[in-house]
Every structure is written in structure tokens, then in C-alpha cells.
Amino acid sequence: MAFIDWNDNFLIGIRECDIQHKKLVNMFNALHEAIRLNIEKKAIEEALYSLVKYFDEHFKLEEELMEKGGYPEVEEHKEEHKNFKEKLNNMLQSYQEKGNITLREMLKFFKNWWINHILIMDKKYGIFLKK
Ligand SMILES: [Fe+2]
Ligand SMILES: [Fe+2]
Numbered sequence: 676m677a678f679i680d681w682n683d684n685f686l687i688g689i690r691e692c693d694i695q696h697k698k699l700v701n702m703f704n705a706l707h708e709a710i711r712l713n714i715e716k717k718a719i720e721e722a723l724y725s726l727v728k729y730f731d732e733h734f735k736l737e738e739e740l741m742e743k744g745g746y747p748e749v750e751e752h753k754e755e756h757k758n759f760k761e762k763l764n765n766m767l768q769s770y771q772e773k774g775n776i777t778l779r780e781m782l783k784f785f786k787n788w789w790i791n792h793i794l795i796m797d798k799k800y801g802i803f804l805k806k
Contacts, residue, residue, distance in 0.1 A: 677707075678703055678704050678707035678708075678782075678786065679700045679703050679704060679786060679790070681697060681700050684794070685700075685790075685793050685794070687793065687797045687800075687801030687802075688801045688802070688805045689740065689801050689804055689805070691736065691740075692733075692736065692737060692740070692797065692801070695732075695733045695736065696733075696793060698729070699726070699729060699730070699733065699789070702722070702725065702726045702729060703726065703782070703785075703786060705722060706719070706722045706723060706726055706782065709722055710778050710779060710782070723778070723781075727763065727767070730760075731760075734756040734760075737752070737756075737797070737800070738752070738753055738756070740800075740804060741800050741804070744800075744803070744804045746800050746803050746804065747803075748799065748800070749800075752796055752800060755792065755796060759788055759792070762784075762788075763781075766781050766784065767781070
């Protein structure tokens with residue numbers, strides 16, 4: 676069983692976003708596997724930073740689409756992305772500077788937040804933009 680099993684329930688109906696969500700699932704799984712296999716720390720950290728970077732790109736795309744489509748809850752959605760990024764940055768900092776959080780813990784937090792976010796907030800704008 677993968678760290679995140681893709682499930683069609685994750686589809687929000689906006690093609691570009693669904694493609695990115697699938698790519699994020701694959702990146703999560705690859706990173707989780709790399710941690711499990713205990714490969715070189717540097718390679719794991721690189722995979723982690725590419726995931727974080729791709730999240731940034733993904734959030735940007737969603738925010739642009741919501742703005743263009745006149746989605747009324749765009750500000751709340753943006754706020755949620757922003758809060759998540761802040762929390763994640765704090766965790767990354769704790770990991771790097773204090774070492775008081777493990778990669779696994781960080782990944783678990785990351786995954787739980789994100790799945791919840793897709794199923795609630797992303798689906799909501801998907802329904803609106805599809806109209
Ligand atoms: Fe998303
Ligand atoms: Fe989102």
C-alpha cells in the first residue's frame with residue numbers, strides 16, 4: 676500500500692488541477708519510499724524541497740483560476756494556503772535547526788492537511804468553476 680493511494684474521490688473536475696494533484700500524490704509516495712528505504716539524506720531533502728516548491732506552483736495556479744473565475748471564497752482559500760505554508764515553513768525550520776521533528780512526522784502532517792484540503796476546499800471551488 677502506498678503512502679497515499681490515489682482515489683477518484685480526489686478528483687475536483689478541473690483538469691489542470693487534477694493532473695497536479697496526481698503528480699503531488701506521486702511525489703509524496705516517492706518521498707515516503709525514499710525515507711522508508713533510508714536513502715542518502717541529501718537526496719531525501721532534495722525530494723522534500725521539490726515537493727514544497729511544487730506545492731507553491733500548485734497553489735498559485737489554483738489561486739489564479741479562482742480569481743479569473745470570480746470564485747467568491749477565493750480570499751478564504753488563499754488564507755488557508757498561506758496558513759499551511761507558514762506552518763510548513765516552521766516545521767522545516769524546526770527540522771533543520773533543532774532536529775526536534777522527524778521527516779516522517781512532517782510528511783504525515785503534510786499529507787493529512789492536504790487530503791482534507793482537497794476533499795473540502797478544492798472540491799468546493801471545483802464545483803463552482805465547472806458551472
Ligand atoms: Fe489543490
Ligand atoms: Fe487549494
